[in-house]
Amino acid sequence: MRTNLVLTLLLKGETMSYLSRGLRPAFALITLLCLPTLSYAEQLNGANTAWILTSTALVLFMTIPGLSLFYAGLVRSKNVLSVVMQCFAITCGASLVWMMVGYSLAFTDGGGLNAIIGGTGQFMFAALTEGSLFGDIPESVFAMFQMTFAIITPALIVGAFAERMKFSTMLTFSMIWLVLVYVPVTHWVWGGGWLGEMGLLDFAGGTVVHITAGVAALVAALVMGNRKNFGTQAMPPHNLTITVAGAGMLWVGWFGFNAGSALAANGDAGMAMLVTHISAATGSLAWMLMEWVRHGKPSVLGIVTGMVAGLGTITPASGFVGPGGALVIGFSAGVICYFATQAIKQKFEIDDSLDVFPVHGVGGILGTFLAGIFASGELGVFSGQGYAEGVSMGGQVWVQIIGIAATFAYTAVVTFILLKVLGAIMGLRVDDEAETMGLDISQHDERGYDL
Secondary structure, three states: OHHHHHHHHHHOOOHHHHOOHHHHHHHHHHHHHHHHHHHHHOOOOHHHHHHHHHHHHHHHHHHHHHHHHHHHHHOOHHHHHHHHHHHHHHHHHHHHHHHHHHHHHHHOOOHHHOOOOOOOOOHHHOOOOOOOEEOOEEHHHHHHHHHHHHHHHHHHHHHHOOOOEOHHHHHHHHHHHHHHHHHHHHHHHHOOOHHHHHOOOOOOOHHHHHHHHHHHHHHHHHHHOOOOOOOOOOOOOOOHHHHHHHHHHHHHHHHHHHHHHHOOOOHHHHHHHHHHHHHHHHHHHHHHHHHHHHHOOOOHHHHHHHHHHHHHHHHHHOOOOOHHHHHHHHHHHHHHHHHHHHHHHHHOOOOOOOOHHHHHHHHHHHHHHHHHHHOOOOOHHHOOOOOOOOOOHHHHHHHHHHHHHHHHHHHHHHHHHHHHHHHHHOOOEOOHHHHHHOHHHHHHOOOOOOO
16 A cells, blocks of 8 residues: 555655655665566455455354354253264365365356356366466455355254254265255356346345255254154253354354455445344344243343344345345344244244254345345435346345245255155164263263263
């Protein structure tokens, strides 16, 4: 920045008035030495690169330790290590799958099949070099940033089958699901596929992350069946202090998730961060108030779950809406996701253990739909950035509905088939004795606590 200022002054003929004649040759030499760097900077934006590097670390921080601790506190003490282990193993496995095939199939040109899936040119990051760029940031940084999204999405599903799935099956399912579900949907939306070409608004992963994870969680809960004694025996969180610590990490990390998706240190990133925070705060308070009114007391579990609902729901809209829209989206998330949670567990008696579908699935659907409304620039204080020229609110909302429906249907069908196949080959859940004992001992021969 200082170099640019010096060059500007020099071109204006003003700098020399500040220098003695004896220093002018040295100053000219220093300026010339700076020119190659300035030429490179026209291609590589250092500020944008620094921000995406930071965002990448923040999104990884969401999974380890954020999501790990959030989930760990919600399960019973005999399963605390199992969910941490699952999140950690998925982080490692998904990283390698993304390197080997995921990134290429999601973000390269697939030729005649490009509307559906990408190509093979970046298998094993074959064409990735130190100097290759994605826009004005290093492609290595972009690939790593997207890798963190590929990590957290299957990790979210863990909450649906917590306390009962075999570890070997969990890891196999997560890696195959990543390739068969997450990668194609990512390409459809962000990699040049058919939903992106239609104009679907999904800034940071309402369809790509939250609907896919939420729907997969619902299908997994249905296919596997409920935990032993579900509905007849209380299964409260064993350590809400750990859960709150993880929730705080998720809140902070989500700024990288949403604001980092601008892929630049600019106004879009700033607005995405602002509306993300507003929605999280509003979702927390809305969920808390719902519990307060219905049950007489606000709960810690409720306020942190409302936060996650607010964050998940604003995710697809974060780059398109303004603060007023974020306020409505966050409030809607807190209320609607609260009722969805009650319905799934109590009315339909589905044991989605840690409420992945009602929070992430319903939140992703709601946020993707509302993005089509609050992106409008004609809603007064609730206006967003406006639509592309020639696009109406009705037309955009219809595109959003198509995106929601396609993602929901594809994820549900592929996840169901995958679980059935793995169930026949490997078996999905531990036996009754192992479940009663707890997965920490039965699957890992370790205890979370020895007090």
